[in-house]
């Protein structure tokens with residue numbers, strides 16, 4: 592099993608009950624109970640995502656949420672009346688997403704699949720989300736990953752990508768480029784760390800998308816970078 596899958600499956604098993612019992616699943620975090628720092632950041636992040644979705648997506652078209660995790664954004668989308676399909680490599684996360692939708696009586700389709708394998712979650716989509724996922728793909732596979740996503744899009748499709756923001760200061764740059772350049776080659780780290788691979792920055796995105804997507808808009812916050820991409 593892929594090491595990132597083991598990482599997220601362990602996480603999912605540990606927190607399944609807490610996620611399912613959370614009164615606000617879209618902003619669930621490990622520190623939700625005492626509304627700690629991660630929760631505060633998540634609230635801001637989810638509000639930003641909601642704003643972008645409202646601006647760029649329409650409820651008339653279904654949404655494909657790639658790397659949907661336990662269904663955080665899918666839940667919000669369904670709550671607002673979008674038709675949503677989610678995919679993830681973690682079978683535990685997919686099972687939690689299904690249980691969450693069942694609990695709230697929402698309709699949604701969830702598939703455990705690795706988008707790198709070229710599997711099809713049921714047709715082509717005009718609206719796609721890739722929220723905090725690309726950094727979990729090995730750098731040398733990121734172009735192929737985007738090519739596979741491209742295959743699942745209709746003409747003029749829109750893809751909203753989010754990535755953790757890598758600060759400009761030298762220590763953050765060194766940590767991202769040098770340390771993660773090393774950790775990505777060791778199973779020990781890829782099995783235990785949520786972010787064992789270097790996080791793509793704007794210059795990497797620009798190199799990854801030619802002939803597939805163009806950047807329609809970008810937005811930077813202290814924690815997250817967003818790219819609104821349009822299919823070429």
Ligand SMILES: C[S@@+](CC[C@H](N)C(=O)[O-])C[C@H]1O[C@@H](n2cnc3c(N)ncnc32)[C@H](O)[C@@H]1O
Nearest residue numbers: 658659660663679680681705706722723724727
């Ligand atoms: C940081 S989580 C983000 C989850 C969710 N999108 C969010 O923003 O809360 C990254 C997710 O990407 C999934 N993932 C990693 N590689 C993937 C792949 N090749 N295909 C589909 N999902 C993948 C992981 O299992 C994990 O659930």
